[in-house]
Amino acid sequence: MTKSIQDCFAALVKYVTLHDTEDLIHSAFQSYFSRTNREIPSNLDDRTAFDQRLFQEFVADSTYFSASIEDIKENIEQYKWLFGILHSDDSRHRLVHILLAKLFIDPDHLKEAYTPYTSQYFLDEYFTFDRAEVLVDGGAYTGDTALEFINICSDFEKLYLFEPLPHAAREAKRAIGAICPEGTVEVFEKGLFNREAVLPFNCMEGEGDSRVDETGEEQIQCVRLDQTVGGPITFIKLDIEGMEGDAIEGAKNIIQRDNPQMAVCVYHKPGDFWQLPRLILHCCPDYTFELRQCMPHEFCDTILYCIPTGKGKRTRARRDKIDECRARRRMMMTPERTAFIDNLLSNKKDYLRICVDQNTALSAQNVQLARLSAQLQQNAKASEAQKQAYTGQIECLSKQLQQMEQLCQAQRREYEDHVQCTENEAKELRAQIASLHENVTDCENKLEAAYKLLRDTQERLRSADARNVELEHIINAIYASSSWRMTKPMRTMARVFHRAHGDTHCK
Numbered sequence: 217m218t219k220s221i222q223d224c225f226a227a228l229v230k231y232v233t234l235h236d237t238e239d240l241i242h243s244a245f246q247s248y249f250s251r252t253n254r255e256i257p258s259n260l261d262d263r264t265a266f267d268q269r270l271f272q273e274f275v276a277d278s279t280y281f282s283a284s285i286e287d288i289k290e291n292i293e294q295y296k297w298l299f300g301i302l303h304s305d306d307s308r309h310r311l312v313h314i315l316l317a318k319l320f321i322d323p324d325h326l327k328e329a330y331t332p333y334t335s336q337y338f339l340d341e342y343f344t345f346d347r348a349e350v351l352v353d354g355g356a357y358t359g360d361t362a363l364e365f366i367n368i369c370s371d372f373e374k375l376y377l378f379e380p381l382p383h384a385a386r387e388a389k390r391a392i393g394a395i396c397p398e399g400t401v402e403v404f405e406k407g408l409f410n411r412e413a414v415l416p417f418n419c420m421e422g423e424g425d426s427r428v429d430e431t432g433e434e435q436i437q438c439v440r441l442d443q444t445v446g447g448p449i450t451f452i453k454l455d456i457e458g459m460e461g462d463a464i465e466g467a468k469n470i471i472q473r474d475n476p477q478m479a480v481c482v483y484h485k486p487g488d489f490w491q492l493p494r495l496i497l498h499c500c501p502d503y504t505f506e507l508r509q510c511m512p513h514e515f516c517d518t519i520l521y522c523i524p525t526g527k528g529k530r531t532r533a534r535r536d537k538i539d540e541c542r543a544r545r546r547m548m549m550t551p552e553r554t555a556f557i558d559n560l561l562s563n564k565k566d567y568l569r570i571c572v573d574q575n576t577a578l579s580a581q582n583v584q585l586a587r588l589s590a591q592l593q594q595n596a597k598a599s600e601a602q603k604q605a606y607t608g609q610i611e612c613l614s615k616q617l618q619q620m621e622q623l624c625q626a627q628r629r630e631y632e633d634h635v636q637c638t639e640n641e642a643k644e645l646r647a648q649i650a651s652l653h654e655n656v657t658d659c660e661n662k663l664e665a666a667y668k669l670l671r672d673t674q675e676r677l678r679s680a681d682a683r684n685v686e687l688e689h690i691i692n693a694i695y696a697s698s699s700w701r702m703t704k705p706m707r708t709m710a711r712v713f714h715r716a717h718g719d720t721h722c723k
Contacts, residue, residue, distance in 0.1 A: 225299055225312050229292060232319070237289045240319065241282055248321035276515050284318040287486035294490040301493065303523070306331075307507040311489075314509055314518060323513055330512035337361060337453050337479040338368050342506055342521045348373035350448060352441065352476075354408045354463055355379065355455040359388030365451075366395070374400055376445050378456075380407040380417065380436040402445075408456060408463035409438035440466035451477045458484035464495050471499040478522035482507075483515060492520060502526030 232240065288295060295315065302308050310329040317325035333339065349372045353362050356377035366372065375392065379385040382405060389403040409415070417434040441463065449470050454460045460480050470476065478496070482488040493505050502525045510517035 221305055221308050221312065225308070228312060228315060228319070229296060232289055232292050237286050240285050240289055244281060244285055244319060244321050245278070251322070280515065281318060281321055284486045288315060288319065291487065291490060294494075298490045298493060301505060303504040303506055307505070310507050310509055314507075317515070326509060326515070327512045329509035331508055331510075333508070333510060335364060335368065336510050336517070337519065338365055338451075339508075339521065340368075342523050343451075343477050345369040346450075347371045349450045350374045350376075352376045352445065352449055352452045352467075353378065354441075354453060354460075355457070356388050356403070357381070357384050359391045361453060361455075362388065362392050362401075366392075372400070374447070375402070376449075377401065377403045378406055378408050379403065380405060380438075404439070404444070405437075406444075407436050407438040407459065408441055408454070408466060409459065410462040410465035411438075411440055412443070413438045442467060442469040445470075448474045449476045450474065451479075453479045455481040458488075460484070460488060460492055461495055464492065464499065468499045471496065475500055475502055475524040475526045477524055478520075480520045480522060481518065482520045483518040489518075493522075496522055500526075 235243070295311075299308055299311060302311060310331070313325040313329035316322065317329065338345070345368060347369075349365075349369050351362070351365050351372065351374070353365075353375065356362060356379040359377065362375055362377055365375070375396070377385075377388055377392070379388055385403055385405040389401075392401050392403070407415070407417075414435050415438055417436040452467065452470075454463055456463060460482070464471070464480070471478075480492055480496075482492050485491075493503075496503055504523045504525055506521040506523065508519050508521065510519060
């Protein structure tokens with residue numbers, strides 16, 4: 217084992233061990249938002265802040281990263297075990313960078329883990345293909361993987377294709393049946409599971425990510441592989457959207473008996489990275505494992521290659537059938553089918569040649585990107601120096617700002633005290649004004665009463681004056697009359713009247 221890879225993995229384990237799950241998730245999202253110059257949520261500790269943030273460049277969302285980081289934290293010992301059992305340093309290198317890509321949501325680590333390939337599932341550097349191979353294709357879709365297998369191993373014995381999508385299963389049967397001898401291909405419109413069952417299914421028409429889902433409106437029939445196919449199986453490919461573990465349990469007898477080569481997708485569920493190899497070794501311990509990342513910019517197409525070590529388990533009876541199977545196929549192959557297969561293989565080789573050319577071009581681009589990366593690192597160092605200078609200026613300005621804030625606070629307290637005094641004085645003035653208003657009101661009431669009394673008195677005086685005038689006329693008339701003599705009471709009343717009016721000469 218290369219020391220640098222081991223040291224890198226040890227550093228990763230230490231980082232995961234020293235931080236709790238929330239800190240790891242917090243750091244991952246903070247790293248992603250900072251690195252991509254995206255808006256950072258106000259509260260990175262709030263997990264729901266990321267629920268609606270999609271990461272389309274990774275074909276993943278925030279819950280995928282949170283679940284992956286939780287799995288790494290909770291099962292770090294399992295990842296240490298997986299790191300130890302991988303067969304090559306290349307696979308260990310890929311595992312480390314895939315884990316780093318998840319821990320920091322960093323696509324650059326995906327690029328480090330990515331390896332160009334000419335075949336996604338049937339790599340000749342890991343697998344050997346004899347004549348009369350028998351393939352189980354779990355998740356056959358429209359038959360594209362089966363066609364790739366036929367290109368690599370045209371002298372196969374049997375193909376078993378499992379695809380629950382009706383339109384895809386029909387397309388696979390049409391495409392494969394057109395070029396294969398009759399009886400060599402069976403297409404099952406069913407899914408693989410650990411038992412026979414009818415399961416809810418979310419059918420994504422025209423897409424490759426339809427899956428078993430409790431919210432699905434469709435239903436599919438699922439079967440156990442052990443009870444569906446007979447005879448020896450030499451290769452199992454599983455890409456069934458998270459049902460790989462159930463399918464392996466349902467193929468336990470075949471794995472124990474035939475020790476088949478296997479290519480299994482481990483990216484659909486976070487725990488599949490370590491759970492699936494453990495499950496396979498539980499079925500049969502005669503395996504070594506390699507790991508590959510087949511996409512440079514997406515968290516998908518991570519494949520575990522299961523390489524048998526117990527070759528003797530491949531039964532001799534199957535090898536005895538080789539000549540018989542080849543003879544039977546030669547008899548069934550018409551010139552038209554032979555020409556069709558030759559044309560297909562020729563097109564496939566042209567496609568592979570194009571892929572190689574593209575890979576060469578990508579390598580040249582990688583060299584240019586490495587140079588650009590070096591230049592960017594130099595720019596980053598210059599930016600760091602400038603950042604430090606700016607940091608010093610910011611600290612100086614921060615101190616000045618702090619002093620100004622303290623001065624403002626002192627002035628604000630003094631102003632608040634002045635305002636308080638002014639408010640107290642205003643309160644007293646308002647009380648005095650209210651008291652004066654009450655006094656004015658009282659005076660107005662008294663004045664109004666005095667005016668009323670005055671009016672009443674004046675009215676009474678006017679009445680009295682009128683009576684006095686009337687009495688004076690009567691008295692004058694009496695004085696003027698010569699035939700009238702006043703009696704003593706009348707003279708007394710006249711004298712009183714004249715005294716009241718200031719006449720002191722009345723007799």
